[in-house]
Amino acid sequence: MHPLARLDHRYVWHPFTQMRDWLRQEPIIIVSGRGSRLYDVHGREFLDANSSIWTNLHGHNHPRLNAALTRQLRKIAHSSALGLANEPAARLAAELVRAARTPRASGPALTKVFYSDDGSTALEVALKLAYEFTRRTRGPGSRPRFLSLEGAYHGDTLGAVALGHIPLFHRTWRKLLFPTDTVMAPYCYRCPFNRARPERADARTYRQCRWECVDAVAGRLEQQKKRRGEPYAAFVLEPLIQGAAGMIPQPAGWLARVSELARAQGVLLIADEVMTGFGRTGLPEPRRLSASHAPLFACQHEKVRPDFLCLAKGLTGGYLPLAATLTTRAVFDAFLGRYDEFKTFFHGHSYTANQLGTATALENLKLLQSRGSFRARIRLQECLARELAALWAVPQVGDIRQVGLVAGVELVRDWTTREPFDLREQAGIRVCQAMARRGVLTRPIGNVVVLMPPYCTRPREVRQIIHTLAEACEEVFGKTPPRGRSGTRRRARP
Ligand SMILES: Cc1ncc(COP(=O)(O)O)c(C=O)c1O
Incomplete structure (x- = not known):
């Protein structure tokens, strides 16, 4: 185990974390970030698919934010x-x-x-x-x-x-x-x-x-x-x-x-x-x-x-x-x-x-x-909408809900009845762990996988995040044939 991991295990109490589970495995220790990516002590690279718990907007290590911060620091x-x-x-x-x-x-x-x-x-x-x-x-x-x-x-x-x-x-x-x-x-x-x-x-x-x-x-x-x-x-x-x-x-x-x-x-x-x-x-x-x-x-x-x-x-x-x-x-x-x-x-x-x-x-x-951020946000919003559609093919996906640059993917036992997974099964947690093993970091809320990448995330990275989520579901739940009706879209009542 990395010496920093040992220090963390010995002294740090993490928020919203069952520490008994935490202490059973070596944590990912982040040392740097650039744009939509985070890097750990072993040199591994991850996509930050939840913007570091919904905080990051333009990417990590942004030159203009760095400059503003250091300018102020000099004063x-x-x-x-x-x-x-x-x-x-x-x-x-x-x-x-x-x-x-x-x-x-x-x-x-x-x-x-x-x-x-x-x-x-x-x-x-x-x-x-x-x-x-x-x-x-x-x-x-x-x-x-x-x-x-x-x-x-x-x-x-x-x-x-x-x-x-x-x-x-x-x-x-x-x-x-x-x-x-x-x-x-x-x-x-x-x-x-x-x-x-x-x-x-x-x-x-x-x-x-x-x-x-x-x-x-x-x-x-x-x-x-x-x-x-x-x-x-x-x-x-x-x-x-x-x-x-x-x-x-x-x-x-x-x-x-x-x-x-x-x-x-x-x-x-x-x-x-x-x-x-x-x-x-x-x-x-x-x-x-x-x-x-x-x-x-x-x-x-x-x-x-x-x-x-x-x-x-x-x-x-x-x-x-x-x-x-x-x-x-x-x-x-x-x-x-x-x-x-x-x-x-x-x-x-x-x-x-x-x-x-x-x-x-x-x-x-x-x-x-700025115009650059505006365009990046439009691109990300449209790209998310396009790419998320692929997840309907995953049988454990019950609902995909996107609002702008945020999406929640609700995992269910049976999409035809909306039957949920019991929280104790940790479906969301297991899927996110499988995603992390493949280089994509996010945290679930119960059975909902949150996708909220920084605004600088590129279309191919969005595709990678979605593809990784689908693969993680397959690893966790096995290859299950899609169930029930294929379903057609009808318009909502106004
Ligand atoms: C909607 C909302 N309000 C308040 C908070 C609390 O914010 P903080 O964790 O910065 O105290 C959060 C945190 O996730 C939140 O999502």
């Missing part, structure tokens, strides 16, 4: 945001506000930026601000309560965990948490209201339903108002696609509809774009857009302006931990007052507005708005 790495301002943080805030503009959308503009360190803290900030804003605007009798989606994941700090609804991750901490409510999330492939039989196509395209998922939100909002005498303080959601829930995309129009329902009751909208932000959800009509007008955030696809926009992961292009919570003038103003009114937002972190992070994030935004 200063960090000074406190408590009592001091700094150049890249001020510039970045202005650029984020500009990037988040959504013309012709209803709802207030996002004009203020609160920095923190990662996705979880971006959500904590939104949560605390929404809570206090609600109490201040509705009066001291108000008991602000939050609504989030089934299967939601918003991070691992306790506030974020309270908003989460994945029993495997969240159940243990229940007694430490404040109560929140949950509402049905659209999950067309496994929706109890979808009357369509499984086909070899994305379930959103052939579903047969009456938008019961929207009715469920309407019902939940009404119920809260009637039972508790006041609407929810905020509705927290990931727009267009829920990530850690299993890459579960929303049918077109769902986001706009539920946002309108919430707004009509004065419920604040908290958009968690930790995973979906910075172009990850692609381009709705690529050919009609220009690089500078391409939406960078999922909410913009449906012309939704949230009251809080939570950003992290891709904010620095996958370089450094930095997060931002954007909010409105109205929220900001509710915290203004004379010092002795103690309306200050008493929250912050030692590394808030760190210069290395904010300088890198500024360059990341410039890159995203």
